[in-house]
Amino acid sequence: MEPPFLHELAKDAIATYPDDTTSVINHIVANLTATYGTKHINTRQDEWVFNNAGGAMGAMYVIHASITEYLFIFGTPLGTEGHTGRLPFDDYFHILEGEQWAYAPPSLKKEVYGPGSVHYLPRGQVKQYKMHENCFALEYARGWIPPVLPFGFADSLTSTFDIGTIWKTVYITAREMSRNLLVGKI
16 A cells, blocks of 8 residues: 555545545545555455553444554544654554644654544654544554554553453454465565
């Protein structure tokens, strides 16, 4: 998957279905399925799970997961704030609805990302971020994915003790990574 393609797809979905996040997501998944096929795209749009990572809580729908890429929808209607994590890959956060703020010292100014924009986080960099009410994004990561899995589970293991969500997340992610490995996608 290529970040410019995903950015154009996100912008097209937003323009086609303004103020209708469900239809935006449907549009994105339908286009990805037409482009990459169901062997690489998870079309089970009812598989939303909570995600607690870096102090932030939202829900996610895993669209694609392999050992070198992931693509999912992440967001919340309530708002959240947290730490991006110091990720071992490049991360592209395409805002579909709402607004995200980000900050990294030594700057004393916030970065503001609205619908149709991309918050790009290069590998190894770190920021504080806040997603306001009704903020959802298409998140794409490219690089070595397995080392970041503990970041995605740490909050659930140490503060929420939400073993059911961890199990469901591990199941979906492992299933999708395995499906991709079986068709030669690393």
